[in-house]
Amino acid sequence: MANTDIKKEPALDLLGLQGSTEVNVDDLYKCVHCGLCLEHCPTYVELGLETESPRGRLALMKAVAEGRVGYTDRLVEHLDLCLLCRACEAACPSGVPFGSLMAATRARIQEEAGASGWGAAVRSLVFRQMFPYRWRLNLAFGLMRMYQNTGLQALVRRWGLLRLLPARFSEMESMMPSLSTQAYPPVDLEFVPAKGKPRARVGFFSGCIMPLVFGPVNAATLRVLTRNGCDVVIPRGQGCCAALNVHSGEREVAREMARRNIEAFEVMAVDAIVINSAGCGAMLKEYDELLEHDPDYLPRARAFVAKVKDISEFLAELPLDPPSGWIEKRVTYQDSCHLVHAQRVKEQPRTVLRSIPGLELVEMPGSDNCCGAAGVYNIVQREMSMQILDSKMKDVASTDADIVVTANPGCMLQLDLGLKKAGLPGRSYHVVELLDQAYALEEAGD
Ligand code: SF4
Ligand code: SF4
Incomplete structure (x- = not known):
């Protein structure tokens, strides 16, 4: 009392x-x-x-x-x-x-x-100056792509020029994702029709970083959706989900970003709003909480939230048409925190993986323990992030799996770094990439 x-x-x-x-x-x-x-x-x-x-x-x-x-x-x-x-x-x-x-x-x-110090500077640059503006993100990633693809990055690394910069900058440079592919979907792609008789009309939340860094995952997502009879609408007015802003306390900026996304999707009359990034999905599902004190937008936020589904959640409910293409691999699944803990979506990604013939799903110990990515945590809390990642990679290695799969872009980047650090082969995959591969094998008759 x-x-x-x-x-x-x-x-x-x-x-x-x-x-x-x-x-x-x-x-x-x-x-x-x-x-x-x-x-x-x-x-x-x-x-x-x-x-x-x-x-x-x-x-x-x-x-x-x-x-x-x-x-x-x-x-x-x-x-x-x-x-x-x-x-x-x-x-x-x-x-x-x-x-x-x-x-x-x-x-x-x-x-x-x-706010002061390194963490605050990174957050201010990333959250206030970059993420709310799509054109700035596109420009920044375009420059990064040029840096990588013109050979400049290779030269800078070979000549050891990064040693001239403060250690934190060279760490950030080493974590830069590979940008070898073009952004996807392109800005002018607003509708992709279902293959065969339509079963649903869905809105695709393409995200801000996903198209730039994980274009192939977005492309796989659209192929999987249309293969499962979905007409896919991609509203041009959508932008960043605002998750990183909320995590860092930038709530007013986040509210503006949420309003913009609600407006972009509500005119599209879709059955579901599908997202393949767990961190963004968790944020989208909390727009009603974010806009709780906004009487104009709260009912609209509630209607929006009711439609948001992670891709694996959506496919499991649809339900998906099981592929007949075989993938004979031993696979382990890393739960993304924002899918398993925030959205409480645990079984559906496993259901999707188990639908693939030949694939053996083996659980790692602590699959729902964080990998240490956590937005920009792996930049601003580098030491702890790497300590957590090292523990995670021991769990991954203990499964003897050929492939580690997850459901969030940040986790994929972090796991890729972990595989490299641990001397393990290959790269991480998104759940939907494996399903897409199984459909492709089916089509090829394998
Ligand atoms: S689980 Fe943790 S947060 Fe919850 S009541 Fe117990 S100590 Fe408190
Ligand atoms: S790091 Fe620990 S305290 Fe923070 S959200 Fe995760 S479990 Fe909770």
Whole structure:
């Protein structure tokens, strides 16, 4: 009962969760300190420190809320080390909405303490200056593509020029994804008809990074959808989902981006809005929460959210037409945090994989533990991200799988880096890529 009294203290607003954000501060007090979340928290598993656990971070948020401490640099460091993977949220028997509490806390830190340092600089550049503007992203990735494809990157690496830059820049350069293929879908592609009799009309959320870095995954997604009788609409007015902005506390920018996406899709009269990026899908499904205090957009956000489906979720429900092409491979699946923990989509990707003849699905230990990608976490919290990735690669290697599969672009990049670091062959695949390959083999008569 003591907690109830504390909650009425005005000092509670020091956390800033009242009024300016959608989070109910009472949620902080749902934690009963049972510790059931601890073994699911990657930072706690790696460091074994209470301050780097969900329970510890909630205690820190409460301490701020009750006015016992301010947002000191050390306190913010503990909160920043959280990956926002939401594994704790999925494991918590008391229903603590850790993800929204942490996102709102970060928003408050941005407002209260301001932002400084390397992490803040990266976030400001990426979230404020790049992601909300499609043309800027296209320009930046176009320059990166030129850097890679003209041989400049090879020269810079051969001559060791990166050593002249601060270590962080050369680390970022080493993580640059390969941009050997053209962006897909092209901006003028707005409709792809179903093969055969249409079973559904779907809107495709193509994302901002996906077309630029993972064009082949987008192309595979469209082929799989049309092969399964879907007319696919790709609204030109769509943009970035705003997930990275929300994770870093940029909620006002995120709201504007959400409104733009709702407008782009609501005029298209589609049965479902399909997405192949788990992180973006989780964000799209929370637009109603993001726009909770916007009376004009809340009903529109709810209608939008009701239609959003991850590609594997959509295919499992459709249901998909099983391919007859064989892929004789041993495959292990890495759950993307934002699919399994945030969207609670666990079985559907496995259902899709099991529909492929010849494919053997072997579970890795801790398949639902984060791989350490977490948006820009692998840039701003490099050391912890690599520590988590190394643990993940041991789990991958223990399965003796030929292929590691996942459902999110950030995880694919991180796993590719992990495979390289661990000296394991090949690259990671998206679930839909394997299904697409099985259909292609079917068509070829193999
Ligand atoms: S599982 Fe939930 S209630 Fe238990 S310590 Fe973790 S956050 Fe608190
Ligand atoms: S969101 Fe992930 S990293 Fe953060 S406290 Fe929860 S389990 Fe740990």
